[in-house]
Amino acid sequence: AQSVTQPDIHITVSEGASLELRCNYSYGATPYLFWYVQSPGQGLQLLLKYFSGDTLVQGIKGFEAEFKRSQSSFNLRKPSVHWSDAAEYFCAVGAGGAGRRALTFGSGTRLQVQP
Amino acid sequence: GAVVSQHPSWVICKSGTSVKIECRSLDFQATTMFWYRQFPKQSLMLMATSNEGSKATYEQGVEKDKFLINHASLTLSTLTVTSAHPEDSSFYICSARDLGGGQADTQYFGPGTRLTVL
Numbered sequence: 001a002q003s004v005t006q007p008d009i010h011i012t013v014s015e016g017a018s019l020e021l022r023c024n025y026s027y028g029a030t031p032y033l034f035w036y037v038q039s040p041g042q043g044l045q046l047l048l049k050y051f052s053g054d055t056l057v058q059g060i061k062g063f064e065a066e067f068k069r070s071q072s073s074f075n076l077r078k079p080s081v082h083w084s085d086a087a088e089y090f091c092a093v094g095a096g097g098a099g100r101r102a103l104t105f106g107s108g109t110r111l112q113v114q115p
Numbered sequence: 116g117a118v119v120s121q122h123p124s125w126v127i128c129k130s131g132t133s134v135k136i137e138c139r140s141l142d143f144q145a146t147t148m149f150w151y152r153q154f155p156k157q158s159l160m161l162m163a164t165s166n167e168g169s170k171a172t173y174e175q176g177v178e179k180d181k182f183l184i185n186h187a188s189l190t191l192s193t194l195t196v197t198s199a200h201p202e203d204s205s206f207y208i209c210s211a212r213d214l215g216g217g218q219a220d221t222q223y224f225g226p227g228t229r230l231t232v233l
Binding site: 036041042043044045046049090094101102103104105106107108 | 121149151157158159160161164206208210221222223224225226227229
């Protein structure tokens with residue numbers, strides 16, 4: 001069965017600083033990988049996804065993520081964080097055509113942005 | 116992008132009553148929808164997979180007689196929490212798979228429904 005680990009429960013960065021959120025997955029084949037963002041009391045918004053091809057994927061709001069098979073990682077990055085980026089971030093993995101099966105989510109990383 | 120709506124966005128009910136939550140795909144058809152539950156400050160946990168025209172598939176530990184799922188059309192799935200108790204209070208989120216085009220492998224999430232059982 002697949003699993004996702006987000007080692008950082010809570011991260012605080014200053015506005016304008018760079019950001020990297022870690023995600024490690026466990027899955028036997030090529031995974032379908034996603035990053036979602038959730039604001040308090042809200043649903044999930046898809047930031048970006050990786051299915052195949054270029055291992056560096058660009059998403060919305062200036063986010064990008066890099067798939068590294070050798071490290072089983074899919075870390076999320078942003079070069080300059082804005083105060084509006086404060087939220088909960090979830091990494092997720094899907095299998096066998098991600099739309100056909102439910103996603104397995106990591107425990108989430110809460111991002112706090114200091115002025 | 117594809118939009119998924121949920122209704123209601125929040126509900127408060129008395130213990131022992133039943134609550135129905137609707138999940139709709141607004142601009143696409145979805146043969147499969149998923150229901151997740153999220154407790155405060157925790158991640159999303161899959162409850163069940165809703166398949167249009169057939170019975171839902173429940174995850175281990177989820178009572179199918181308590182959480183009734185109906186997927187009567189390609190754009191609507193409903194989750195009914197029967198005889199709700201305070202421990203059922205949670206944030207319920209649905210997702211739907213877009214059937215068509217290049218987005219077929221992406222799930223889109225609804226905004227969630229916060230259930231509080233008194």
